[in-house]
Amino acid sequence: MEPGWMNVDVYCGTIDDFTWAVVCTGPSLGSGNANVCTSTDGGVTWWVGDKFAMYPGTVTGAGFASSEVGFMSYRYFTDQGPEISRTLNGGKTWERMMVDIPNYMNEYCFTPLSPTFQEEYGRYPIELYSDDNFTSVLYLTTEDGGLTWQWVEQDEL
DSSP states (O other): OOOOOOOEEEEEEEETTEEEEEEEEOOBTTBBOEEEEEESSTTSSOEEOOGGGSOOBEEEEEEESSSSOEEEEEEOSSOOSOEEEEESSTTSSOEEEOOOOOGGGTTOEEEEOOOEEETTEEEEEEEEEETTEEEEEEEEEESSTTSSOEEEOGGGO
């Protein structure tokens, strides 16, 4: 067997001494694999997450608001979305985050990207698609470190 290249995406960052990396394989039959690695000592030692704790799907982004609260974004071809999973314990366990969709957005499908944070304030870019054509980007925002989110209208940006 010849060595070759693997399609891998890495999302990573540092918050004080907390360092995180989400490593994802590219999609195969519409789904990929992801694993979360975290360090609480600036990257000297690492905790490698249980890959079975992640949802199957194509990861489209990831980010942490703190050493405890983090997010992974997914794209599913059969779901409207946005599909986002959240951890409240530094990446050890993940649960699907429920996102309310305003009625006027029901005609769209969504692809969440990577959230960004400045202390408690965060923005989560969400790409909107209609009939498989890119339409625009809207944002979810938080002012409590990612515990609650609300949609921002395009003209409010």
